[in-house]
Amino acid sequence: MGRWAIAGALAALALTGQAARGQDTSPAPPAPELPVTEPAPAAPAPAEGAPAPAGLATLPETLPETLAGAAGTWDLSLAGGNRRCVLTLATDTGPSGRVVRFPAGCRRALPLMAGITGWLFPGEGIRLVDRNARPLLAFSRNPDGMSLGATAESGERYNLVPLQIAAMRPPDPAAGAGSPAPAASAEAAAPAPPPEGPAPGLYALDRATQKDVCRIELAASAGTEREAAPVRLQPDCRDSGITVFDPVSWRFANGHLTLKARRGHAVNLVATGDGRWRRDPEIGVAFVLRKVEP
Numbered sequence: 001m002g003r004w005a006i007a008g009a010l011a012a013l014a015l016t017g018q019a020a021r022g023q024d025t026s027p028a029p030p031a032p033e034l035p036v037t038e039p040a041p042a043a044p045a046p047a048e049g050a051p052a053p054a055g056l057a058t059l060p061e062t063l064p065e066t067l068a069g070a071a072g073t074w075d076l077s078l079a080g081g082n083r084r085c086v087l088t089l090a091t092d093t094g095p096s097g098r099v100v101r102f103p104a105g106c107r108r109a110l111p112l113m114a115g116i117t118g119w120l121f122p123g124e125g126i127r128l129v130d131r132n133a134r135p136l137l138a139f140s141r142n143p144d145g146m147s148l149g150a151t152a153e154s155g156e157r158y159n160l161v162p163l164q165i166a167a168m169r170p171p172d173p174a175a176g177a178g179s180p181a182p183a184a185s186a187e188a189a190a191p192a193p194p195p196e197g198p199a200p201g202l203y204a205l206d207r208a209t210q211k212d213v214c215r216i217e218l219a220a221s222a223g224t225e226r227e228a229a230p231v232r233l234q235p236d237c238r239d240s241g242i243t244v245f246d247p248v249s250w251r252f253a254n255g256h257l258t259l260k261a262r263r264g265h266a267v268n269l270v271a272t273g274d275g276r277w278r279r280d281p282e283i284g285v286a287f288v289l290r291k292v293e294p
Contacts, residue, residue, distance in 0.1 A: 063141060063148065063162070067091075067121045071098075072162065073266060075281065076110065079149075079157035083109045084281050086163070088265040089126070094118050096133050101265035104241055112136060112152055126160065163268070197252035198277065200229070202294050205242060207287045213239045215292070216259075218250050227251065231259065256280070257289075 064070045071091045077084035085106035090099040096118030106113045115136055120127045125148060127135040139148035139160050148160040200220040204212045214237035221229035228249040237243050245267070247259040257269040257277050269277040275291030 063145070070121045070126055075161045075163055076106075076113075077159050077161075078110060079159055085110050085113060086266075086268065086281065087113075089119050090264060096129050096131050097127075100128065101263060103245070103265070103267065110158075112154075112156075112158075198250075198257055198271075198289075199275070199291065202234075202292050203277075203289045204292045205239065205287055206290055207239060212292075213237070214242045216247060216289075221251075228260065 064072075068091070071089050073086060073088050075084060076087055085102055087100055087102035087106065090101060092099040094117070097120040098118055100116060100119045102113060115130045116128045117131045118129050118133065120129055120133070120135075125138065125140040127139065128137040128150075129135050137150040137152060137158055137160075139150040139158075141147075142149040142159070146161065150158050150160070152158065198218060200218050202215060202217050205214040205216065207213055215234040217232045217234065219230040219232070221227050228251045231247045231250050233242070233247060245259075246262040247267075248262045249260045251258050251260075255270060257271075258266050259269070260266045268280050269289060270280040272278050272288070277289040279287055
């Protein structure tokens with residue numbers, strides 16, 4: 001019986017070895033196939049003549065198309081430079097068409113202004129003319145639709161922009177691109193509050209290196225802050241230009257302090273801090289209003 005038990009055990013071991021070799025030589029199961037991701041279809045290009053997206057829509061036409069709309073305050077600048085002049089196109093009739101008013105410093109900033117005595121609006125654009133009503137600058141609409149352009153006989157190019165347009169800033173098309181910012185970043189990017197208006201009281205006028213050459217008193221407004229309030233030029237003013245300008249009223253709106261002269265033209269100023277205000281745009285000899293104690 002011992003011999004037959006040992007033989008049976010050896011036979012069982014032999015069969016087990018063959019089964020193990022059979023498992024080793026069997027083919028491995030095939031690897032699972034990965035799904036193939038199809039590329040997303042490209043966005044169709046907008047058809048020619050289709051309206052632009054809302055964020056890229058063109059700005060509305062804001063240039064005047066009538067004589068009444070053309071009257072007002074404009075910013076005249078020399079293309080490619082920093083020289084500019086703020087002028088007022090009045091509806092009053094003068095010897096050379098309608099009356100144009102501007103500070104004396106404009107003749108230094110833009111010598112062409114020395115020959116301009118009036119303005120006309122024939123319908124297709126504004127013309128700044130000399131005493132013989134001959135156009136020195138005949139403006140027409142620029143391609144941007146936000147300004148007028150004219151070329152002088154000297155070849156210099158000038159741009160004319162209404163002040164309310166000059167203060168505008170077109171929106172940045174990339175401002176809304178990208179992922180949304182977190183709430184903390186949104187608070188940090190919130191626009192700063194508009195500057196406060198000037199406090200009524202006494203102000204000194206500084207011109208270039210001269211200090212306290214004139215003083216003016218801004219009276220408090222009797223109505224809303226946007227209504228004009230009186231201005232009183234103090235005695236002993238040592239600046240003949242300010243004496244001729246003769247400011248009679250002031251108002252504050254949209255971050256600008258506007259001083260209006262007795263003859264109708266105006267000067268705009270912006271706050272620089274610590275009760276100071278400077279001319280904007282800076283043309284001719286710069287001056288600064290500074291709050292002082294009586």
